[in-house]
Amino acid sequence: MASELHEAIFMAKQERHKNLFLNYRNLNNFPVELLKDEGMQFLERLFMKRNSLTTLPENLAQKLPNLIELYLHSNNIAIIPQAIGNLVKLQSLDLSDNALQVICPEIGQLRSLRHLRLANNQLKFLPQELGDLRELETLDVSMNLLRTLPERLHQCPSLQCLTADRNLLHCLPRQLCLLPDLNELSMAANCLTSLPLDLGRSMELQFVFVDNNANLKGLPSYLYNKVIGCSGCGLAAQISDVKQLCLTLGDVTFPLPSEVKAIGSETDRVLPLEELACRVLHAAHNWTSKDVRFLTPFLLPKSLLDVVRWPLGHCHRCSQPMFTIVYPKLFPLRETALAGVHKRTTVSFVAYCCSSHCLRTFDLQG
Structure with missing residues (x-):
């Protein structure tokens, strides 16, 4: 396995690949071959899904300065280094299904970031600096332990899809109503008791998912003209009839x-x-x-x-x-x-x- 990994990275360096796939490699540590000498200045997309990584190197941005997309889904990452903010060209970051408890404020320095996925972690709060991500279009923080969302999220003028299903949210910041391009808002399976009265006033907001909030007794009137979504019953589209009771x-x-x-x-x-x-x-x-x-x-x-x-x-x-x-x-x-x-x-x-x-x-x- 180690020889195959070494060969894959060697070939990528020799042929100056822009994409490198290191999924399912049973990696416990970030490969040092990627960080040797000048690193891989030409690499734009790095896929490292379903490994066993626990952290990222501090010099990641120095060795891979042109990264546009970084996929780290399904690892054991517990800490993101502050140096993550130096990946100034990064547009897509997937840290879903890890062991994150805290997101460092420096993530707000990723001014080119368009898609941020933090689902299925152990996050109890999000930094207000997320509001500095002016290009952010997609934010997925579902399946965490969040009780609130950052009020400064309304400073993300490009945000189109916000997903926060299966958290502990009791309310939504009213400032979210100010998001000009928000098209889809999913807050299913939380502890919501109410929604901002202005929610749905924007013509852009078309899909609202708030099912499975047991204490939510009503919707703002503006949402009656929207498509009120339902995440379904949870079953697969096709169910086998074999050996039915x-x-x-x-x-x-x-x-x-x-x-x-x-x-x-x-x-x-x-x-x-x-x-x-x-x-x-x-x-x-x-x-x-x-x-x-x-x-x-x-x-x-x-x-x-x-x-x-x-x-x-x-x-x-x-x-x-x-x-x-x-x-x-x-x-x-x-x-x-x-x-x-x-x-x-x-x-x-x-x-x-x-x-x-x-x-x-x-x-x-x-």
């Missing part, structure tokens, strides 16, 4: 989803039992209601039977109906594009209908 009701047998045999984990999500039960009952109801032999298919309370008959939405990934994983709107629509839709005063839910790409309203009666 079955549910028997009298003389009739219905197949159960194969997911019920799975054990949930952070990477292999399993639906709540309530959702699975609703889906099975929904499928069974649709089947039995077409058969004249079943005059009363289920002895269920009317409220539950109504829920089973009419899903609140459909998952845009697997196209299956969704009954419990839909974002609730618990206040009137007021003066919005959907105003006047209600004909009853019951609690209503608005779901993003992923299969038809339209907004629809559904009423639940208790």
